[in-house]
Amino acid sequence: MLTSLEPLINGILLGGLYAVIGIGLSMIFGIMRQVNLAHGELMILASYFSLVFLQLLGIHPLVTFLFVLPAIFILGYLIQTFLFNWVLEKGMEPYLMISFGLSIILQNAMLLLFTPDARTLQTSLAIKSINVFNLFYVPVIYLVDFVVGFLVLGLLHLIMKKTYLGWAIRAASDNLTAARLMGINPKRVYALAMGIAVITAAISGVLVGMTFTFYPHSGTQYLIIAFGVVIIGGLGSLPGTFLGGLILGVSQLVGGRIIGPGLQLLSGYIILLIVLTIRPQGILGRK
Amino acid sequence: MSSNRIRILLAALLLIALATLPFWATRYMVSILLLICLYMTLASMWNLLAGYSGLISLGQQMFIGIGGYSLAVLSMYHGLPIFLSVFLGGVISVLLAVLISLPIFRMKGVYFAIGTWIIAEALGICFSNWGYVRYGMGLFIQPAYRLSMSTIYYAALVLCIGSIALIYLLLRSNLGLALMAIRDDDRASEAIGVNIFRCKFTCFLLSAFITGMTAGVLYLNTIFIQPFEAFGIGWTVKLLFIVIIGGLGTVAGPIVGAAVFVVLQQYLSEYVGFNLIIFGTITISVIFFTPKGIVGTFQEKLGFEIFPIRRR
Numbered sequence: 001m002l003t004s005l006e007p008l009i010n011g012i013l014l015g016g017l018y019a020v021i022g023i024g025l026s027m028i029f030g031i032m033r034q035v036n037l038a039h040g041e042l043m044i045l046a047s048y049f050s051l052v053f054l055q056l057l058g059i060h061p062l063v064t065f066l067f068v069l070p071a072i073f074i075l076g077y078l079i080q081t082f083l084f085n086w087v088l089e090k091g092m093e094p095y096l097m098i099s100f101g102l103s104i105i106l107q108n109a110m111l112l113l114f115t116p117d118a119r120t121l122q123t124s125l126a127i128k129s130i131n132v133f134n135l136f137y138v139p140v141i142y143l144v145d146f147v148v149g150f151l152v153l154g155l156l157h158l159i160m161k162k163t164y165l166g167w168a169i170r171a172a173s174d175n176l177t178a179a180r181l182m183g184i185n186p187k188r189v190y191a192l193a194m195g196i197a198v199i200t201a202a203i204s205g206v207l208v209g210m211t212f213t214f215y216p217h218s219g220t221q222y223l224i225i226a227f228g229v230v231i232i233g234g235l236g237s238l239p240g241t242f243l244g245g246l247i248l249g250v251s252q253l254v255g256g257r258i259i260g261p262g263l264q265l266l267s268g269y270i271i272l273l274i275v276l277t278i279r280p281q282g283i284l285g286r287k
Numbered sequence: 288m289s290s291n292r293i294r295i296l297l298a299a300l301l302l303i304a305l306a307t308l309p310f311w312a313t314r315y316m317v318s319i320l321l322l323i324c325l326y327m328t329l330a331s332m333w334n335l336l337a338g339y340s341g342l343i344s345l346g347q348q349m350f351i352g353i354g355g356y357s358l359a360v361l362s363m364y365h366g367l368p369i370f371l372s373v374f375l376g377g378v379i380s381v382l383l384a385v386l387i388s389l390p391i392f393r394m395k396g397v398y399f400a401i402g403t404w405i406i407a408e409a410l411g412i413c414f415s416n417w418g419y420v421r422y423g424m425g426l427f428i429q430p431a432y433r434l435s436m437s438t439i440y441y442a443a444l445v446l447c448i449g450s451i452a453l454i455y456l457l458l459r460s461n462l463g464l465a466l467m468a469i470r471d472d473d474r475a476s477e478a479i480g481v482n483i484f485r486c487k488f489t490c491f492l493l494s495a496f497i498t499g500m501t502a503g504v505l506y507l508n509t510i511f512i513q514p515f516e517a518f519g520i521g522w523t524v525k526l527l528f529i530v531i532i533g534g535l536g537t538v539a540g541p542i543v544g545a546a547v548f549v550v551l552q553q554y555l556s557e558y559v560g561f562n563l564i565i566f567g568t569i570t571i572s573v574i575f576f577t578p579k580g581i582v583g584t585f586q587e588k589l590g591f592e593i594f595p596i597r598r599r
Contacts, residue, residue: 035397086575092396093343094574097531101574104524104567112560220520224408227401235397262416269409276402277390 006136007257011250013138016146017211019153019245020204021222022229024197027156029235031173031193032088037099038079039201040223041106044216046072046202047209048114050121061121061210062148068206069199076198080191088190103219110216121209145207152203153242159196160238169193221265228272234281247271305444309437321440321508323549324447328501329522330529330541331450332494338536339458339466340490343396345523346403349410350380350495352517354502356420359512362430369430370442373503380499384492392484392491404520411518425513428506442504450497455538455594457493462486528566531573534580538594543581 025039049071050064083102087094120126128140160166171179172186179186208214208222225248233244248268255267309317329347336342357376361367367375387406394402415423457463465486468476477483506512525548533544555562577584586592 029397035401083571090578093337093535094578096343096397096400097527098571098574100524100527101567101570104570105564108560108563108567112564224405227405231398231401260416263412266409266412266416269405269412272405273390273402273409276398276405277393280394280398 004257006138007253008250009132009136009138010142011253012246013142013146013249014253015246015249016149016242017142017204017207017245018225018229018249019242020149020200020207022226022233022245023153023156023238023241024200024204025223025226026230026233026235026237026241027193027197027200029230030237031169032084032190034084034088034092034095035099036084036194036197037096037223038103038106038219039197039226040219040221041103041110042072042076042198042219043201043205043208043222044214044219045075045106045110046205047121047214047218048110048119049202050206050209051114051119054121061123061206065203065206068202072198072202073195077191077195079198080194081187084194085187085190103223107216107219114216116215116217118213118215119209120213121206123210126210141211145211148203148207149245152200153238156196156200157238165189165192225268228268231272232275302448309440314436317436317440319549319553321436321443323545324440324443325501325505325508326525326529326549327541327545328443328447328450329498329505330526330533330545331454331538332498332501333523333526334530334535334537334541335454335457335490335494337530338540339463339470340487341470342487342491343400344403345400345520346405346407347494347498347526348518348520348522349383349403349407350498351502351505351522352407352410352414352512352514353380353383354499355506355512355517356414356426357499358503358506359426359428360420363426363428369434369507373442373500373507376503377496377500380495380502381492384495388488388491392488404523407518407520411514414514414518420514423514425511425516428510428512431507431510434507439504439507442507443501446497446501446504450501451538451542451594453493453497458538462489466490524563524566528570530580531570532580534583534586537580537582537586537592539592540580540582547581 021043025036028034028036028039046068049068050061053059053064053067054061079102083098084095087098123141125141125144126139129137130140130143132138160170168179168184168189169192171182172184172189176186179189204222208218228248229241229244231244232247233240233242248271251271252264252268255270256264259267305320308320312320329351333344333347336344336347354373354376357379358369358372361372361375362369391399391402391406414420420426458466465476465481468479468481469483469486473483502517506517529544529548530541531544532547533540533542551566552562555565558565573580579587582593
């Protein structure tokens with residue numbers, strides 16, 4: 001009986017990772033009312049960056065953050081400055097399509113550079129697991145995912161509430177004209193926000209690389225997970241994103257246990273479609 | 288001669304050339320035009336949703352997969368005639384569209400785009416876990432071996448011309464008028480009695496029907512169907528490219544876009560790996576520099592429309 005707790009606990013832990021996957025997407029939507037379809041590819045790009053440093057220097061994947069995060073921040077800043085900022089005022093479609101084009105470019109560039117082989121960021125953590133009261137096992141890596149995920153969300157919350165940058169970002173999203181009058185340059189703020197959003201994506205990318213295998217095409221799968229998290233929780237809501245991650249993680253693992261592992265992703269999608277139908281703005285989202 | 292007569296004459300000549308193509312052109316040319324016809328039809332249907340009804344669907348591949356699998360299952364497992372299977376593929380796509388319309392029409396904008404995509408992904412997973420259609424291994428559509436290239440070409444041509452005519456007539460009908468009113472100001476149009484839901488729903492079903500049938504003909508040509516390819520997002524990438532290049536919200540846009548796409552694809556197939564990067568780059572550049580696409584830009588510059596949908 002108690003062994004049925006295993007998918008539940010692991011689902012919650014996985015949910016922490018899912019929340020980080022979704023938070024960047026949620027942030028960009030909350031701030032610019034736009035959806036970045038290249039989110040998954042930027043994530044997987046960070047996994048490959050990490051792999052490169054890991055192979056070059058022989059360091060732990062978590063240490064590669066030192067190199068990966070600045071690099072990906074600059075990339076995000078440049079993408080926003082030179083691509084997205086130009087189409088912000090033209091409605092939803094151009095942004096969607098440009099980010100879609102970007103995702104195709106990144107995906108195929110990764111395919112060329114890193115071959116279609118399955119990769120993983122190998123650590124000793126991946127094979128360890130904790131025996132809980134002789135009832136079930138919890139993989140250590142899931143625990144790491146959850147803790148890092150929780151830290152990222154907490155830190156992001158602090159940045160948004162306590163720093164000047166956070167105030168500027170929130171001001172620009174609440175009232176653009178007023179923010180401009182107060183001397184905020186919205187385009188620069190957006191570029192910084194995109195940089196931060198892709199940093200969260202990169203962190204989740206490295207965690208995913210340590211936990212699962214990844215391919216150049218994995219981005220699509222994680223983009224859908226990010227959507228799932230964000231939609232269940234409500235686009236643009238930080239606590240909602242965390243809740244969304246937990247719900248999606250649990251529904252996948254519990255659903256996988258009930259209807260078979262091949263359909264694990266499906267149970268997540270079904271929950272997602274139900275939420276989209278009943279409450280399109282998400283559980284904690286505002287209209 | 289008035290410009291109207293020239294137009295009719297040119298159209299008639301083009302039609303004759305296309306109809307007699309298998310008799311004078313090389314096999315390679317026929318195969319290229321076959322692809323252009325099919326992509327054009329698929330792209331027109333996406334354009335009907337995105338360009339005229341404001342429904343940006345990232346899930347057209349669900350109808351492509353359903354159409355292809357209906358053809359495979361009905362013609363192979365149940366021995367139905369091939370073209371009846373193609374037609375039924377369209378019917379089953381409409382049934383799917385009706386089934387999902389209840390949740391999907393509650394979503395708007397971005398949510399609609401994501402919702403349709405997720406349904407397509409979910410269907411892909413279902414089919415790859417379904418023993419009846421041989422899991423992810425896919426199916427060879429054996430009855431298609433009996434068809435000649437020109438038969439498939441004529442099927443594609445009929446679909447292509449039929450769908451252009453249909454869209455043209457539809458846009459000049461009351462429904463087209465209502466769609467334009469909704470696009471310009473949805474609240475005002477609703478206030479004067481336009482039923483927004485019914486207009487969008489009609490377009491959605493129509494697009495599902497023709498996309499499902501076109502997918503059937505497409506898989507007659509490909510012969511092999513596999514769930515992750517059939518239900519993959521790659522289809523939407525192609526349709527998006529075609530419509531953006533050609534011109535979103537123009538009748539002639541998908542025609543020009545499909546021709547450009549298929550020809551480009553032929554040339555770029557030598558550079559495996561680079562071709563999609565180039566497609567992505569072109570898409571982004573077009574959105575930046577000529578957001579109205581090839582046809583939209585020409586119409587603006589020359590003040591001439593190939594398919595005028597305005598009332599005189």
